[in-house]
Amino acid sequence: MANLFIIAAPSGCGKTSLVKALLKNSSNLCVSVSHTTRESRPDEVDGVNYHFVSVNKFKEMINKNAFIEHAEVFENLYGSSRQLINDNLENNKDVILEIDWQGARQVKLNMPKVTSIFILPPSKDALLIRLQGRGQDDNQTIMKRMSDAKNQMSHFDEFDYLVINDNFDETLSNLESIIGQSNKGIKHQDFSLEAQTIKHRNLLKKLI
Numbered sequence: 717m718a719n720l721f722i723i724a725a726p727s728g729c730g731k732t733s734l735v736k737a738l739l740k741n742s743s744n745l746c747v748s749v750s751h752t753t754r755e756s757r758p759d760e761v762d763g764v765n766y767h768f769v770s771v772n773k774f775k776e777m778i779n780k781n782a783f784i785e786h787a788e789v790f791e792n793l794y795g796s797s798r799q800l801i802n803d804n805l806e807n808n809k810d811v812i813l814e815i816d817w818q819g820a821r822q823v824k825l826n827m828p829k830v831t832s833i834f835i836l837p838p839s840k841d842a843l844l845i846r847l848q849g850r851g852q853d854d855n856q857t858i859m860k861r862m863s864d865a866k867n868q869m870s871h872f873d874e875f876d877y878l879v880i881n882d883n884f885d886e887t888l889s890n891l892e893s894i895i896g897q898s899n900k901g902i903k904h905q906d907f908s909l910e911a912q913t914i915k916h917r918n919l920l921k922k923l924i
Contacts, residue, residue: 718744718805719898720827722813722820722875723891725835726865728847730881734835735812737888738895745895747812748801751777754792767797785815785822790864794819810899817871831898833891834875836916838882840923870924877904878912880919 725731739745751767753774762768769777774793777783786795796813804811813823813830823830837843843865847858872878877894881887890907897904905911913920 718808718810720811720830722815722823722830722832724816724820726868727861728843729835729837731814731835734888735814738891745810746804748796751795752792784826785819787818816868817874832875833877833894834872835879835881838880875909877907878909879907
C-alpha cells in the first residue's frame with residue numbers, strides 16, 4: 717500500500733523546490749495538485765500547479781465533502797481533492813500534500829496513518845532574504861508573510877518530523893531518507909520531532 721505524506725513550511729522555506737526535486741528523483745511519488753480560488757500567476761498552468769476554480773465552485777465542492785482538507789490562506793481558499801488522492805494511493809503511488817498546519821490537522825483526522833514533515837528555515841534573517849530574493853512580492857506582502865511564518869512555525873510540534881533547510885541538497889537527502897524509511901515501516905529517529913526539538917532547541921527559541 718502506498719503512503720500519504722504531508723510536507724509543510726512557511727512561505728520562503730523552499731518547500732516547493734524541494735518537492736519538485738523529490739518528484740524528479742522518484743517515479744513512485746506524486747504531489748496532490750490542490751484546488752484554489754486565487755488567481756493564477758503568469759507562469760502557472762491550470763491542472764499542473766493548481767486547479768483554479770471560482771469561489772462558488774469551491775464552496776460547492778466543500779458541500780459535497782470533496783476535500784480531504786481545506787483552508788483559507790491569505791484570503792484565498794485551498795483544498796486537497798479526496799478523489800485524486802485516493803486514486804493515486806490505489807495505483808500504488810506515494811502522495812505528497814503541500815499544505816499548512818490547518819490542513820494537516822484535518823488530514824490527520826481523516827487519515828491517521830499519514831506521515832507529516834515540517835520544514836524550518838535556519839534563521840528569521842535567512843527566511844527574510846529568501847522572500848525578498850524571490851522577487852514576487854512587495855515589502856508589505858513580505859512583512860505579512862514573515863508575520864504569518866511565525867504563526868506557522870509555532871505549530872511545528874504537531875508534526876512527526878522536523879527538518880531544517882539550511883542547505884538544499886542536504887535537506888533533499890534528509891527528506892528522501894525520511895520517505896524511504898517510512899515506506900519500510902520504520903520511523904527515522906534522527907529527524908523525529910523529539911530528536912530535532914532537543915538538537916535545535918536554541919534555534920526554535922529564536923524562530924518562535
